[in-house]
Amino acid sequence: xxxxxxxxxxxxxxxxxxxxxxxxxxxxxxxxxxxxxxxxxxxxxxxxxxxxxxxxxxxxxxxxxxxxxxxxxxxxxxxxxxxxxxxxxxxxxxxxxxxxxxxxxxxxxxxxxxxxxx
Amino acid sequence: xxxxxxxxxxxxxxxxxxxxxxxxxxxxxxxxxxxxxxxxxxxxxxxxxxxxxxxxxxxxxxxxxxxxxxxxxxxxxxxxxxxxxxxxxxxxxxxxxxxxxxxxxxxxxx
Numbered sequence: 001x002x003x004x005x006x007x008x009x010x011x012x013x014x015x016x017x018x019x020x021x022x023x024x025x026x027x028x029x030x031x032x033x034x035x036x037x038x039x040x041x042x043x044x045x046x047x048x049x050x051x052x053x054x055x056x057x058x059x060x061x062x063x064x065x066x067x068x069x070x071x072x073x074x075x076x077x078x079x080x081x082x083x084x085x086x087x088x089x090x091x092x093x094x095x096x097x098x099x100x101x102x103x104x105x106x107x108x109x110x111x112x113x114x115x116x117x118x
Numbered sequence: 119x120x121x122x123x124x125x126x127x128x129x130x131x132x133x134x135x136x137x138x139x140x141x142x143x144x145x146x147x148x149x150x151x152x153x154x155x156x157x158x159x160x161x162x163x164x165x166x167x168x169x170x171x172x173x174x175x176x177x178x179x180x181x182x183x184x185x186x187x188x189x190x191x192x193x194x195x196x197x198x199x200x201x202x203x204x205x206x207x208x209x210x211x212x213x214x215x216x217x218x219x220x221x222x223x224x225x226x227x228x
Contacts, residue, residue, distance in 0.1 A: 035217075044121065045156070045164065045207050047217040059216060095163060103211045104154035104169040111163060 002026040002107045004096050009112030016086050016116070022079040022096030022109055030054075030074040033099040036081050038092035039111070046092075049081065050099060064090075086116045122147065122208055122220035129226040135196040138223045140208035142189050146218055147210045153191040155184060158205045167206075168193060195225070203227045 008020040022034070035050040049060045049070040058070055069082040079096050093111040100106035123141040130136040140153060147153060151171040156164035166175050168184035171191065181196045191210070195202055208220035 044222040045209070045219040047209075047219065050216075100169070103150070103152040104166060104209065105156075105164075106166050106169070106175065108163040108165070 002098065004098065004107060004109035006094065006096050006109045006112040009094065009114045011115045011117065012086055013118050014087060014116055017082070017084045018086065018114060020081040020083065020094055020096075020112060020114070022081075024077045024079065024096075024098075027098070029072075029077040034072060034079045035097045035099050035105060036070060036079075036094055037097055037105070037108075038090075038094045038114075040089075040092040043092075048094070051079070083114070086114075088116050090114060091116045119146070119212055119215040119218045122210060122218055124206075124208060124220040124223045126221070127224045127226065129228055130195075130198045131228045132198055132200065134198050135194060136198060136225065138193045138195075138206055138208075138225070140191040140193070140210075140220045142191075142210055142218070144189060146212040146215075147186065147191050148189040149213070150211050151186055152211045153184065153186060154209045155182075155193045156207045156209065157202075158207065160204075164207065198227055200227050 003025045005023045012018050036048040051058050051070045067085045071080045095111045096109045097105035098107045128136050155168040157167050158164045167182050172184040183194045185192050206223045212218045
């Protein structure tokens with residue numbers, strides 16, 4: 001069955017960096033676009049970024065553009081999110097999600113919590 | 119891109135039907151019949167309930183249905199059950215943005 005397992009979250013100071021990982025299994029990872037979606041504590045969902053199956057096409061939300069970098073390693077069935085210049089407002093649970101088609105996300109991981117605080 | 123507007127809360131008794139609205143603009147909901155809906159229980163990951171406006175993934179109860187009129191999409195839960203108590207989010211493809219989520223609706227089963 002499809003499994004997505006995020007890791008790498010934690011407490012980081014404002015201005016710091018963190019790299020999130022998402023390990024995928026149960027499907028042919030290299031066939032699918034993947035996305036990062038986040039949820040601030042007690043708040044709604046916010047799409048962050050997506051990457052095409054080959055890694056050649058990437059999009060970011062305006063709120064993270066220039067600070068976050070999405071990447072993938074199809075040989076390792078893994079998705080990554082490098083987060084730099086972190087701000088308090090980046091505090092959230094970060095989910096990786098499989099994009100089933102252009103229009104929706106059919107599987108989500110359990111999420112990893114990122115807390116940006118001094 | 120602003121978040122899609124959902125009611126903060128909707129409630130109903132077991133067996134009743136409830137409808138959650140999701141209002142966007144002509145740039146997102148109105149342009150694409152491609153709204154998806156996600157159910158999220160506390161502390162859990164979101165789960166896909168409806169995609170492409172009205173389609174149900176395998177395993178999702180037929181008590182869940184989706185529709186759209188103009189710039190507003192709707193999720194209807196019929197025969198409300200205790201297990202349906204959760205947060206629900208809509209999501210629309212928005213072209214260049216490219217994804218916008220709703221503000222979320224807490225469903226309470228009375």
